[in-house]
Amino acid sequence: MKKIKPSLARTMVTSLRNRKSRPGERVSSGTTEGVMTVASYNVHKCVGTDGRFDPERIIDVIREIGPDVIALQEADQRFGERSGLLDLNRLRLETGLLAVPVIAGPKSHGWRGNVLLFREGIVRDVHQIALPGLEPRGALVAEIDLEGKAGLRVIAAHLGLLRWARRQQADVILDLLQSRDERPTLLMGDFNEWRLGPGSALTRLEPIFGPLPPAIPSFPARLPVLSLDRIMANRAGLIADLTVHDTPLARVASDHLPLTARLDLGKVED
Numbered sequence: 222m223k224k225i226k227p228s229l230a231r232t233m234v235t236s237l238r239n240r241k242s243r244p245g246e247r248v249s250s251g252t253t254e255g256v257m258t259v260a261s262y263n264v265h266k267c268v269g270t271d272g273r274f275d276p277e278r279i280i281d282v283i284r285e286i287g288p289d290v291i292a293l294q295e296a297d298q299r300f301g302e303r304s305g306l307l308d309l310n311r312l313r314l315e316t317g318l319l320a321v322p323v324i325a326g327p328k329s330h331g332w333r334g335n336v337l338l339f340r341e342g343i344v345r346d347v348h349q350i351a352l353p354g355l356e357p358r359g360a361l362v363a364e365i366d367l368e369g370k371a372g373l374r375v376i377a378a379h380l381g382l383l384r385w386a387r388r389q390q391a392d393v394i395l396d397l398l399q400s401r402d403e404r405p406t407l408l409m410g411d412f413n414e415w416r417l418g419p420g421s422a423l424t425r426l427e428p429i430f431g432p433l434p435p436a437i438p439s440f441p442a443r444l445p446v447l448s449l450d451r452i453m454a455n456r457a458g459l460i461a462d463l464t465v466h467d468t469p470l471a472r473v474a475s476d477h478l479p480l481t482a483r484l485d486l487g488k489v490e491d
Contacts, residue, residue, distance in 0.1 A: 233250055253419060257484040260286050260466070261409040261450050263294040263379070263477035267306045270473050271442050276307050278474035284316055286481055290365070291318065292377030294337040294411045297359070299328050312338070321363045333409070334361030337377045342367045351376070352388030352393055360410075363416075373489055374401075378410040380422075387414055387422035388405055398429050398455075405459060405489045409452040411477065417448075419448030429455050437465050439478040450480040459488040 262283070267276040283291060303326045312318055317336040323331055330336045332349040346364040362379035367373055376394065382388045398406065403478045408430065414423050423433055436448035445465065454460050462483040471478050 255486050257289045260288040260291040260479050260481040261452055262410040264296055264481035265475040280312050282471050282474045289340045291338050292409050294379040295334045296336040300327045302326050304328040314409045332361045333357050335377045337361050337363055352390040354381040356381050361376045374404050374406040376408045380412045382413055391422055391425040394458050405488050408454040412451050413449055415447040439465050439474050439480050442472045442478045452480055454484045463486040
């Protein structure tokens, strides 16, 4: 039997100890002055831990979070017409969230399963990036002008299952940012990387995003021990708070728990 690396073992033990202290359901009305809520959520094609396909539960979890910006992964079918799996009209009516437009199949919500939704502001530019690897992975890059604030760049990504592919995919994201104007940037999604420290493929992003933020277990949803989902920023202090959204509904709606963050909008203006 392969020996579990100490870093993984420590993550598992810490997660089990902290499970009882995780926050309960939080209902938000959206942006408060100087603060914005963002989230990343792998919806697992709307199939819950009970094996049941139920898109309405996913919408209910998003409503619990009350995000201003949220990145979804696996929100489209993987094969065939890659049809979207959520009722975007209901989502808009109940949460005020609109999907960033993409060029994809006529029935798709997003780009290779990545859907980026936002509540306020103007989307100035959108880029769909194909990421290397054996799986059809991608990143969605949006430049959003917030009302009364400077612009915010948001990158929603879903990295691959293979370690060598994650390294290459991180390099593509890094090269993309180095070729663009510097601005406040969020990178969030399911990165499929449980390793911590030098062994993590995500360390390749440190030239722009600095030291990796604390790893918060979000998978599997019923008893999370692996920090597969991440939210990171290229400016110190932009992320004021980072937590997992652990509620009874979230534990059953998908095999991942959502990861949420509060942004200090003062850092966007700096």
